[in-house]
Amino acid sequence: MYISVEKHKDNLLIQFKGELDHHSSEIVRQKIDQQYHDHGIRNIILDLRGLTFMDSSGIGLIMGRYKNCVEKKGKISIVNDNPHVDKILKMSGLLKIINVYPTIESAIENI
Template sequence: MSLQLYTKEKQVTACLIGEIDHHGAGHLREAIDEMVKRIHPDTLILDFRDVTFMDSSGIGLVMGRYRLVREWGGTVEIHNPSPSIKKVMRLAGMDRIASIHSSPPAGGASCEKTEAKR
């Protein structure tokens, strides 16, 4: 599991990569929390584009970040989850605390891979 963090004005985008399980979730929480506590974003975007597996630790990751940004009135957006991860999120009620999108975030940092132009 790895992570790339981007900031743009009052927005933090976390590009999650690989498997989100109990082994890697703690590292992700710490890294995201450090950035979020420093920036106090209006919006935290969690981009699941490159997540290949997620267990209940992923639900906890989203819930904890939601509680954190809610302290100052921020919101959480979930972008690009695979169909199976999106289903798990909806079953867990994540769509009641965060908007879930199948597209890249509008106006924010994008986790899309870009090919080098020759």
């Protein structure tokens, strides 16, 4: 599992590559939260297009980041085009509270 976390036009952009499960989610959570806190940014964009696997640990991770964002009065968006990830996201009900976009640009436009 590899993630890049960077400031991108006043948003914290997190790009995932690899498999997001219980094993990898803990280190990912720490990296995101530290950068979110350090940069003092409100909005988060999670780019899940590079994921080759995600189970419900990914849902827990997204829910947790959503809560942090709401506390800071920020907005969280997801970028995804992967049908497997989409299936789990739909099942979890997360799509009722978080919007999904096909590209980073379209996510930024809608923040």
